[in-house]
Amino acid sequence: MGRLLIEDFNLLDGFAAALTWENLALAVIGCLLGTLIGVLPGIGPITGVAILFPITLRLGLPDASTLILLASVYYGTQYGGSTTSILLNVPGEASSVVTTIDGYQMARKGRAGQALAIAAIGSFIAGIGAVIGLALFGPPLSEVATQFQSPQKFMVILLAFATVSSLAGDNLYKGLLAVSFGVMLSTVGIDLQTGVVRYSFGQPGLHEGLDFVVIAIGLFAVSEVLTLLEDTVKGENPAFLKAERIWVNFKEFMFSLGAIIRGAVIGFFIGLLPGTGASVAGFMSYGLERRFSDRDGTFGKGDIRGVAAPESANNAAAGGSLVPLFTLGIPGSGTTAVLLGVLISMGIRPGSGNVFEDSPELIWTLIASMFIGNAILLILNFPLVKMFVQILRIPSWFLMPVILVISYIGVYSVNNSSLDITVMTLFGVIGYFMRKMGVPLAPILMGLILGDDLEQNFRRTLLANDGSYAAFLDGWLNIALAIGVVVVLFLPQIVELIRGESFRDEFADTTAEV
Amino acid sequence: MADSSIDPATAGEGSAGQPSSSSGKLTKPSHASDRILGIICLVLGAWYVFEVRTFVETAFGSGPVGPKTLPVILGIFFSAMALVLIVRPDESPTWPSLGIWWQLAAVVATSFLYGQLLDVGGFIIASTVLSVIVGLFFKGPIAKLLPLSFVFSVAVAFIFNNWLTLRLPVGWWGGF
Numbered sequence: 001m002g003r004l005l006i007e008d009f010n011l012l013d014g015f016a017a018a019l020t021w022e023n024l025a026l027a028v029i030g031c032l033l034g035t036l037i038g039v040l041p042g043i044g045p046i047t048g049v050a051i052l053f054p055i056t057l058r059l060g061l062p063d064a065s066t067l068i069l070l071a072s073v074y075y076g077t078q079y080g081g082s083t084t085s086i087l088l089n090v091p092g093e094a095s096s097v098v099t100t101i102d103g104y105q106m107a108r109k110g111r112a113g114q115a116l117a118i119a120a121i122g123s124f125i126a127g128i129g130a131v132i133g134l135a136l137f138g139p140p141l142s143e144v145a146t147q148f149q150s151p152q153k154f155m156v157i158l159l160a161f162a163t164v165s166s167l168a169g170d171n172l173y174k175g176l177l178a179v180s181f182g183v184m185l186s187t188v189g190i191d192l193q194t195g196v197v198r199y200s201f202g203q204p205g206l207h208e209g210l211d212f213v214v215i216a217i218g219l220f221a222v223s224e225v226l227t228l229l230e231d232t233v234k235g236e237n238p239a240f241l242k243a244e245r246i247w248v249n250f251k252e253f254m255f256s257l258g259a260i261i262r263g264a265v266i267g268f269f270i271g272l273l274p275g276t277g278a279s280v281a282g283f284m285s286y287g288l289e290r291r292f293s294d295r296d297g298t299f300g301k302g303d304i305r306g307v308a309a310p311e312s313a314n315n316a317a318a319g320g321s322l323v324p325l326f327t328l329g330i331p332g333s334g335t336t337a338v339l340l341g342v343l344i345s346m347g348i349r350p351g352s353g354n355v356f357e358d359s360p361e362l363i364w365t366l367i368a369s370m371f372i373g374n375a376i377l378l379i380l381n382f383p384l385v386k387m388f389v390q391i392l393r394i395p396s397w398f399l400m401p402v403i404l405v406i407s408y409i410g411v412y413s414v415n416n417s418s419l420d421i422t423v424m425t426l427f428g429v430i431g432y433f434m435r436k437m438g439v440p441l442a443p444i445l446m447g448l449i450l451g452d453d454l455e456q457n458f459r460r461t462l463l464a465n466d467g468s469y470a471a472f473l474d475g476w477l478n479i480a481l482a483i484g485v486v487v488v489l490f491l492p493q494i495v496e497l498i499r500g501e502s503f504r505d506e507f508a509d510t511t512a513e514v
Numbered sequence: 515m516a517d518s519s520i521d522p523a524t525a526g527e528g529s530a531g532q533p534s535s536s537s538g539k540l541t542k543p544s545h546a547s548d549r550i551l552g553i554i555c556l557v558l559g560a561w562y563v564f565e566v567r568t569f570v571e572t573a574f575g576s577g578p579v580g581p582k583t584l585p586v587i588l589g590i591f592f593s594a595m596a597l598v599l600i601v602r603p604d605e606s607p608t609w610p611s612l613g614i615w616w617q618l619a620a621v622v623a624t625s626f627l628y629g630q631l632l633d634v635g636g637f638i639i640a641s642t643v644l645s646v647i648v649g650l651f652f653k654g655p656i657a658k659l660l661p662l663s664f665v666f667s668v669a670v671a672f673i674f675n676n677w678l679t680l681r682l683p684v685g686w687w688g689g690f
Contacts, residue, residue: 171604173598173599173602174595176591176595177555177592177595177599180588180591180595181555181592184589187584187585194580194581196569196581197570198585199562222625226621229614229617229651230610230614230618232653395654397649397655397659398649398654398659398662400648401644401645401646401649401666402645402666404644404645404648405644405666405670408628408641409670409682412632412682418629418630418632420629421625422629425622425629428622428625432618433551436607436609437547437548437551437604437607438607439551455584458579458583458584459579459583462579463579467579
């Protein structure tokens with residue numbers, strides 16, 4: 001920290017910029033919207049950010065303010081998602097799936113208040129820790145990343161694809177199918193290098209390619225509405241538990257502190273890996289925490305540490321995954337993939353330049369606003385959780401049309417084109433079938449957003465080396481990255497060999513979103 | 515419109531027709547779903563590879579790698595993954611019953627129609643119609659749905675057009 005504050009005034013400048021009335025108000029609005037989105041079934045962080053982005057773009061806000069709003073939404077959803085996990089046994093989003101195990105058990109024993117409180121406190125501590133990590137690791141890593149040439153960039157993207165395919169669902173081949181489908185989608189439109197029109201079916205509307213916002217909202221929001229419709233018709237309705245007073249005493253806090261810190265550290269480092277996001281961190285830290293501290297067999301029966309660890313981990317991972325995003329331009333999750341799309345459309349291309357040097361105001365304002373956002377969320381959460389939970393009492397016959405209409409507005413505002421609504425619906429149908437069949441959706445989004453980058457670096461490498469494919473394995477770094485790809489793809493088998501038990505079981509439910 | 519776009523359109527329809535083939539519930543676990551998906555993806559992948567022949571090369575020299583190289587590799591990889599799916603399919607999921615299928619289809623159709631209705635009737639009409647139809651499928655009471663949907667649509671149009679400077683097409687309702 002010392003180095004940052006003395007040599008580099010940027011973080012302080014960032015605080016000054018983030019603390020203007022306008023930005024502070026946007027952070028509060030973003031946190032509220034994010035918590036709301038996190039609580040609501042049907043819209044998760046990916047949809048939330050994807051819908052709000054084109055809308056905020058129309059507001060004509062400065063780029064930093066737009067990013068503050070969207071980042072606050074992202075953070076807010078992490079907080080909100082835990083609420084429904086605990087009170088309803090229904091995770092608001094994928095990263096809170098594992099919280100349902102002990103969180104819901106605590107709620108059933110009348111300790112919902114403690115569960116909610118420790119989730120909020122753990123998230124706060126981990127969130128702040130992750131942002132400090134981002135501020136410390138971001139600039140030097142960015143320095144390293146700018147040394148990367150096309151072959152390395154190509155391999156790093158492959159590594160991200162491998163990670164997301166291997167961890168997003170429980171069938172590796174379906175993950176790889178999804179990620180390559182995403183890259184295929186990215187080739188639609190005019191090839192910028194040669195002007196050749198590809199896969200456009202003679203539709204001028206497709207010449208500019210498929211917009212990630214349209215695809216993201218279709219795949220995630222529309223398909224979720226269809227899935228929920230199926231459940232409604234079947235008459236599946238979860239039972240509702242109440243929280244009386246949201247608080248933990250000092251003893252319980254100290255009891256959970258170890259789990260919080262372990263969760264935060266594990267989460268942050270998992271977030272650092274390109275292609276792995278908050279949900280993987282939640283599962284991993286829960287598994288490890290149980291191994292570490294479950295001496296009396298209390299885990300799974302309402303152990304407060306079983307809530308503290310994953311909730312801290314998923315927040316830390318959300319912060320940690322911003323490191324590869326800002327330094328390499330590699331998103332760690334579906335939501336950060338959308339954030340990358342946002343940055344690219346602002347003309348900021350992390351990975352090809354050093355964003356900490358090229359756009360310091362923007363980055364440091366954003367980082368400062370994350371400190372502030374975490375504080376806002378902690379303050380808001382205690383008094384407002386009960387209010388947010390009331391939102392779940394809104395009947396789905398009103399909520400679902402509202403979600404759809406807001407999705408349409410988000411999609412329509414991208415190009416003012418009704419063709420986009422058709423494309424969105426189409427991808428909603430595709431998303432529904434993929435969900436049912438266990439094909440993960442996040443890799444599609446990653447493939448779509450990184451596909452262009454992959455192809456450019458692929459072609460540049462071959463052009464510079466007279467078409468020799470050996471160039472991809474030239475040098476120790478490339479070989480290390482290639483080994484990384486192989487290790488990641490066969491990680492489950494490797495872990496099974498070491499631990500002698502199935503690794504996939506712990507990841508069984510992460511298919512929905514990453 | 516985009517109905518002609520990308521074969522996954524058929525991915526939807528193809529699998530939609532499938533409950534009839536795998537509706538023998540409670541019998542042996544079926545693997546038909548993944549096989550059908552695999553076949554669809556195989557066709558899509560093959561089409562994707564052969565489509566490069568239609569690319570019209572421009573005057574720009576493309577060197578050793580042009581706009582065709584990556585799509586060819588990608589299409590082959592995608593097809594290979596589709597083959598794995600056919601050879602090693604997972605168990606089929608529980609598909610909804612016929613009664614649910616038509617409701618899902620109706621919501622999808624309404625969603626497709628929304629785009630057209632938006633151009634013709636404007637945001638308020640399109641959104642009210644959509645909200646009522648979708649709300650009915652979620653078992654909403656029509657007496658409450660009609661007024662609520664209308665008020666909601668008007669409110670959203672007002673907020674976006676006046677406060678958020680996002681011009682939604684209001685159609686012949688005129689501007690607020």
